[in-house]
Amino acid sequence: MLHGYGQVHHTDIDRARTAVGINIVTPVVRVDGNRIWVSSTGGDDSGWLDARDALLLSDAIAYFTSKIERDPNDWDAYLRRGEANHALNQRAAATLDYTKAIALRPGEAFLYLRRGRHLSTLKDCAGALHDFETAIKLVPTSSPEDYDLTAELYSLESGIYAGCPDHVYRDPQQAIATAQRAVDLDPSRPTLLSILASAYASAGDFANAVAAQKRALASAKFPPGYRNDGQHQLEEYQRALSTKQSVQ
Numbered sequence: 001m002l003h004g005y006g007q008v009h010h011t012d013i014d015r016a017r018t019a020v021g022i023n024i025v026t027p028v029v030r031v032d033g034n035r036i037w038v039s040s041t042g043g044d045d046s047g048w049l050d051a052r053d054a055l056l057l058s059d060a061i062a063y064f065t066s067k068i069e070r071d072p073n074d075w076d077a078y079l080r081r082g083e084a085n086h087a088l089n090q091r092a093a094a095t096l097d098y099t100k101a102i103a104l105r106p107g108e109a110f111l112y113l114r115r116g117r118h119l120s121t122l123k124d125c126a127g128a129l130h131d132f133e134t135a136i137k138l139v140p141t142s143s144p145e146d147y148d149l150t151a152e153l154y155s156l157e158s159g160i161y162a163g164c165p166d167h168v169y170r171d172p173q174q175a176i177a178t179a180q181r182a183v184d185l186d187p188s189r190p191t192l193l194s195i196l197a198s199a200y201a202s203a204g205d206f207a208n209a210v211a212a213q214k215r216a217l218a219s220a221k222f223p224p225g226y227r228n229d230g231q232h233q234l235e236e237y238q239r240a241l242s243t244k245q246s247v248q
Contacts, residue, residue, distance in 0.1 A: 024079070036054060043207040058079070091118075098114060116156065132153045154185070172203035187223065190217075193213070200212060206237050210238055213234040214234065
């Protein structure tokens with residue numbers, strides 16, 4: 001039950017700051033008494049959370065169902081139950097929960113992001129793109145957090161254009177364009193450069209894929225937990241580039 005759609009507040013050297021990008025369902029890295037240390041979706045550690053503000057995933061469905069029974073208009077409970085169902089691979093139930101949350105709160109961009117992300121795992125490229133575009137239109141542009149959210153949405157769109165199994169929606173050039181928009185909006189996040197590298201690779205442009213991935217890995221902000229995978233991906237791009245140059 002992380003606060004603020006899963007954002008958590010933590011202290012870094014006496015400075016309070018917000019870690020953005022935490023899943024509502026998130027791994028617990030370690031436990032210390034009544035505190036749990038949760039890990040961000042970006043792969044870097046994010047901070048301590050009071051254990052009273054969390055539920056075990058195995059208890060989540062029953063808990064949020066009871067909240068919905070008490071208040072059928074509790075859109076937040078539908079969202080959180082949807083996240084739990086998604087994590088438990090209950091895909092149809094998750095889709096229904098996200099959709100109900102949206103029906104109750106149609107102006108909330110975050111809900112479309114989460115349903116779109118869910119639909120992308122189902123390879124529903126059309127549905128996911130529709131949700132991401134709807135969310136982009138709903139996000140205000142008055143703060144850095146708004147730009148972060150829009151960048152996340154463009155990066156998700158890029159992944160669909162780069163890898164959708166339905167060739168109707170696969171568009172490598174659009175993948176590059178949307179990934180570049182994400183980087184432009186949030187240039188401090190190196191994982192977006194990795195997504196740009198993947199978009200270039202989907203278009204067969206391995207020279208730019210290598211360049212973008214090198215820039216990502218050169219950043220001190222690249223998530224430590226993903227660095228080995230990032231390095232492996234760079235080596236794959238380099239091999240593909242070498243093969244392509246040899247053929248030419």
